[in-house]
Amino acid sequence: MYAVVGCSDCQALKIVEGRPETTQCPRCGKRRKFEKLKKFVETDDEDHAREVRSSMLANRQGEGEAFAKLDSFTEMESQIEEAGPSDDEYLEASGVDTEEVAEAAERVENRSASTRGTSRKETVLAALRELDRPTENEVVSFADERGVPADYVRDALAKLVRRGEVSESRGRYRLL
Numbered sequence: 663m664y665a666v667v668g669c670s671d672c673q674a675l676k677i678v679e680g681r682p683e684t685t686q687c688p689r690c691g692k693r694r695k696f697e698k699l700k701k702f703v704e705t706d707d708e709d710h711a712r713e714v715r716s717s718m719l720a721n722r723q724g725e726g727e728a729f730a731k732l733d734s735f736t737e738m739e740s741q742i743e744e745a746g747p748s749d750d751e752y753l754e755a756s757g758v759d760t761e762e763v764a765e766a767a768e769r770v771e772n773r774s775a776s777t778r779g780t781s782r783k784e785t786v787l788a789a790l791r792e793l794d795r796p797t798e799n800e801v802v803s804f805a806d807e808r809g810v811p812a813d814y815v816r817d818a819l820a821k822l823v824r825r826g827e828v829s830e831s832r833g834r835y836r837l838l
Contacts, residue, residue, distance in 0.1 A: 664711035
């Protein structure tokens with residue numbers, strides 16, 4: 663259920679979904695009980711609520727006739743895809759080689775496919791779990807294969823040692 667409601671302080675109009683106990687005006691910040699608000703329309707269709715609110719705003723500004731000539735939100739939304747140049751056309755006109763961009767994106771995708779959903783820190787910790795008392799270079803190599811930069815790995819190892827989560831002895835690391 664959607665309701666077009668008005669604020670009694672600043673006359674702002676907004677769409678409220680459902681039946682909340684209270685609602686706050688986006689313009690003046692005043693909070694009121696939903697049941698006490700003036701409801702101009704209640705409908706199950708969000709697009710209908712958007713149309714009513716827009717029509718009311720246009721009428722307030724003396725643009726009701728101009729608004730009436732416009733298509734509905736649903737129709738205008740479908741026309742957006744057809745309006746103007748496509749993303750590729752726009753980028754190419756701006757001097758961007760879209761094929762090169764696609765190839766770079768594919769390289770990044772392939773390189774980081776194994777770490778998707780895994781943070782950089784988790785990758786460093788995974789290296790420490792999977793490798794037997796690895797050296798810094800072994801952890802760096804493990805993480806590099808998963809798209810984590812060497813500088814980050816070195817900094818992470820130092821922080822983990824300072825925090826006491828990892829020990830370092832004679833250049834070899836171990837999770838504690």
